[in-house]
Amino acid sequence: NAGVTQTPKFRILKIGxxxxxxxxxxxxHNYMYWYRQDPGMGLKLIxxxxxxxxxxxxxxxxxxxxxxxxxxxxPLRLELAAPSQTSVYFxxxxxxxxxxxxxxxxTRLTVV
Amino acid sequence: xxxxxxxPEALRLQEGxxxxxxxxxxxxxLRGLFWYRQDPGKGPEFLxxxYSAGExxxxxxxKATLTKKESFLHITAPKPEDSATYLCAVVSNTGKLIFxxxxxxxVKP
Numbered sequence: 001n002a003g004v005t006q007t008p009k010f011r012i013l014k015i016g017x018x019x020x021x022x023x024x025x026x027x028x029h030n031y032m033y034w035y036r037q038d039p040g041m042g043l044k045l046i047x048x049x050x051x052x053x054x055x056x057x058x059x060x061x062x063x064x065x066x067x068x069x070x071x072x073x074x075p076l077r078l079e080l081a082a083p084s085q086t087s088v089y090f091x092x093x094x095x096x097x098x099x100x101x102x103x104x105x106x107t108r109l110t111v112v
Numbered sequence: 113x114x115x116x117x118x119x120p121e122a123l124r125l126q127e128g129x130x131x132x133x134x135x136x137x138x139x140x141x142l143r144g145l146f147w148y149r150q151d152p153g154k155g156p157e158f159l160x161x162x163y164s165a166g167e168x169x170x171x172x173x174x175k176a177t178l179t180k181k182e183s184f185l186h187i188t189a190p191k192p193e194d195s196a197t198y199l200c201a202v203v204s205n206t207g208k209l210i211f212x213x214x215x216x217x218x219v220k221p
Contacts, residue, residue, distance in 0.1 A: 031207050042118075042199055042213040043156070050207040059210065090155060094209060096143055100158040101201070101209060 002026055002067045006091050006104030013081040013099050013111045021076040023091030032074040033058075033101070034066065038089040043090060049074055083100040114139045116205050122144035125219050126192055133198055133215045135186040141205025145183050147176050148199040158200055159185075166211070190219045 006024045024033065025049030030051045035043040063085060065077040068085040078085060091104040117136045125131055137145065144163050148156035160169045169176050173194065175186040175192040185198055195218050201211040 003179060006204075031209070033209055035211070040216075043211040045208065045210050048208060056206075056208070058208065092209070094203065094207075096203065096207070099161050103155045106155050 002017070004091055004093055004102050004104040005089070006089075008107060009105060010072070011110070012106050013109065015081060015083065015111060017081050018077070018079050019081070021078075021089055021091075021109075022075070023074045023104055024072050025074075025093045025094070026072065027093060027102065028071060029041055029093035029095045029102075030071070031096065032068065033092040034074070034076045035090045035092065036060065036085075037090060039089050046076065046089075055060075076108075083111050085109065086111045113208055114202070114208060116200055116210055116212035116214050118198075118215050119123055120131065120215060121213065122216045123178075125187075127191055127221050128189045130186070130188045130190070132187070133200075133217070135183040135185070135200030135212055136181060137183070137200075137202045138181075139202045139204045142170075143203040143205055145178055146201040146203075146209075147174075149186055150197045150199055155180070159198075159213070160207055167196070171194070187217070192219050192221050195219045 004025045033048045034046040044060045047066040048053045089107045092101045094101040119134045120196040139167040165180045166201045196214045199214045
């Protein structure tokens with residue numbers, strides 16, 4: 001039982017490159033989330049999904065895209081990387097009325 | 113608009129000096145309020161979930177309480193190992209889960 005798996009753990013991108021951050025969960029949770037965390041700050045919600053085929057914007061969606069074709073997977077796509085997207089990214093899952101939201105290990109992304 | 117505000121941003125305590133952290137929220141239909149602890153370079157570590165006003169939960173030196181507009185995390189006789197950033201988050205009736213900016217606690221021996 002892996003919980004929430006995020007890949008990669010670290011990545012360096014050049015300005016203008018694209019990449020996909022992967023998030024997979026095996027807990028059959030309906031709700032999934034992507035956050036970014038800048039140094040000394042809280043977690044900012046990028047996108048979230050309440051079930052397969054349903055996604056919605058969070059607080060800071062610009063420059064990102066998501067899809068949710070299955071319950072298990074919720075990939076985050078960066079199309080044209082910019083230095084402002086340098087951050088630590090966390091994926092999380094939740095089943096409402098469950099005790100907690102579960103987090104992946106995080107992806108440290110640097111755009112140069 | 114759903115919003116979570118934590119105060120203070122930073123707090124310095126002497127070991128044994130009790131205090132409280134505040135989390136004020138506005139949300140369209142509260143489905144739950146979470147408290148997490150985060151150490152530098154690590155992911156959030158779950159502490160508590162509160163669902164309704166009047167609810168309280170305790171764990172070691174920590175106690176979380178909830179009203180209709182805010183939550184408090186009370187720290188009794190803190191130790192240096194309690195030093196961390198404490199994050200508050202709320203889930204709305206649309207399933208959106210948003211966090212406050214956190215309170216960074218430093219406990220000096």
